[in-house]
Amino acid sequence: KKRNSHQPEFMQAVQEVAESVIPYIAKHKIYKDQKILERMVEPERLISFRVVWYDDTGKIHVNRGYRVQMNSAIGPYKGGLRFHPTVNASILKFLAFEQVFKNSLTTLPMGGGKGGSDFDPKGKSDNEIMRFCQSFMTELCRHIGPFTDIPAGDIGVGAREIGFMFGTYKKIKNEFTGVLTGKGLSWGGSKIRPESTGYGTVYFAQSMLKTKNDEVKGKTVVVSGSGNVAQFAAEKIIDLGGKVIALSDSGGCIHDSDGIDEKKLDFIMNLKNEERGRISEYTKKYPSGKYYKGKRPWHIKCDIAMPCATENELDERDAKNLLKNGCICVSEGANMPSTPGAMQAFRKAKILYAPGKASNAGGVSASGLEMTQNSLRYSWIREKVDDRLRGIMENIHDSCVKYGMEEDGYCNYVKGANIAGFVKVADAMLAQGVI
Numbered sequence: 001k002k003r004n005s006h007q008p009e010f011m012q013a014v015q016e017v018a019e020s021v022i023p024y025i026a027k028h029k030i031y032k033d034q035k036i037l038e039r040m041v042e043p044e045r046l047i048s049f050r051v052v053w054y055d056d057t058g059k060i061h062v063n064r065g066y067r068v069q070m071n072s073a074i075g076p077y078k079g080g081l082r083f084h085p086t087v088n089a090s091i092l093k094f095l096a097f098e099q100v101f102k103n104s105l106t107t108l109p110m111g112g113g114k115g116g117s118d119f120d121p122k123g124k125s126d127n128e129i130m131r132f133c134q135s136f137m138t139e140l141c142r143h144i145g146p147f148t149d150i151p152a153g154d155i156g157v158g159a160r161e162i163g164f165m166f167g168t169y170k171k172i173k174n175e176f177t178g179v180l181t182g183k184g185l186s187w188g189g190s191k192i193r194p195e196s197t198g199y200g201t202v203y204f205a206q207s208m209l210k211t212k213n214d215e216v217k218g219k220t221v222v223v224s225g226s227g228n229v230a231q232f233a234a235e236k237i238i239d240l241g242g243k244v245i246a247l248s249d250s251g252g253c254i255h256d257s258d259g260i261d262e263k264k265l266d267f268i269m270n271l272k273n274e275e276r277g278r279i280s281e282y283t284k285k286y287p288s289g290k291y292y293k294g295k296r297p298w299h300i301k302c303d304i305a306m307p308c309a310t311e312n313e314l315d316e317r318d319a320k321n322l323l324k325n326g327c328i329c330v331s332e333g334a335n336m337p338s339t340p341g342a343m344q345a346f347r348k349a350k351i352l353y354a355p356g357k358a359s360n361a362g363g364v365s366a367s368g369l370e371m372t373q374n375s376l377r378y379s380w381i382r383e384k385v386d387d388r389l390r391g392i393m394e395n396i397h398d399s400c401v402k403y404g405m406e407e408d409g410y411c412n413y414v415k416g417a418n419i420a421g422f423v424k425v426a427d428a429m430l431a432q433g434v435i
Ligand code: NDP
Pocket: 153, 154, 155, 156, 157, 158, 197, 225, 226, 227, 228, 229, 230, 248, 249, 250, 251, 308, 309, 310, 311, 313, 333, 334, 335, 360, 361, 363, 364
């Protein structure tokens, strides 16, 4: 605690895991004797470095880059890169810590890591983004590799940024390897990777609903964010016959009670991915939509809520609002979007509630499948990757049920995900000795 007390997000993530895992460890003394949890909370390595770049006017800027290599007990470090002004060591350590458990749940051989920079991509030209990515990778390349650490995207890092970073890595190392995932389809990327986190979060919701003999079809769904995860969560909900009525960005949220159909979603995808515009512009094109400046969508009545923007975006008051309005299912696409108070409210109400480390694991799973295809020098068809993704999400759901089912028949998915993720990594650490 003392060592990390100045890192609130990291402390929050550890606290949540500890609450589930400590009672389990008490019954399995070897983990306690071998100080497995104490070892897990200390990153194997945390690298911090200077990133210098020129803007289009010739002015020099200095940012800080990071890579947190948290745990490699079950495979090489794997986890995304985030470019956002709020990035710091606490946020990246929380994300890397969560990633260890998430990757363990996927059943694929991947350790956990996370990285990024406090660089703000908003309002930057393509050339500025390229120069930043080149400078960032010039240092990062000496710490990663296809058998060591394989980063991917996260907030502010999509196909464009992965392309610039991959190009730089390839030029410096003179090798074409699967060192990054989320690559373009013609240069080693996997089909379904862009869709995987959003689709996976919906598949997880489907599995939860199935335990109540229920389904997504006919449900009203509120999604936060309008980036990679939110867009494809919305696409899959629409595909399954649900009605998406809200999306958001950091400026505010839109509410369209007529539903955001495929055509409207296409408009949003183009607006966010090509024009890099604001969600508020939706209402100009579709007057059926209302825009709420500075608001998140949790005041809107829905059956299913899917937080897909960022950490701590849904607090206790929001949770109580959702519950009051009859929400029966929350499937997190983002990492740690619910505050501890919100999580407690969901647990108390005994609704279907999945923490991100279980429900958003589809992204890293498809990344793992991209690594496999790169190693095989082969590329699978869309249906094969989607089937594998669906199977992995069902497996994760079953693991959560195995460790999270309580005596009264309520499935505590938080407890289930934490213990299931812990056991595999802990056993690997035990086998590998005190190092
Ligand atoms: P994107 O950058 O594509 O989209 C992020 C979205 O969230 C944007 O709409 C953005 O709004 C909004 N947002 C970001 N920060 C804030 C904030 N502080 N307050 C309000 N809104 C905010 O990122 P992704 O969709 O890739 O990631 C979203 C979440 O999902 C993150 O928590 C990420 O860690 C998690 N995740 C992502 C995976 C992936 O495969 N991409 C895998 C697993 C988890 P604006 O456009 O205004 O910035």
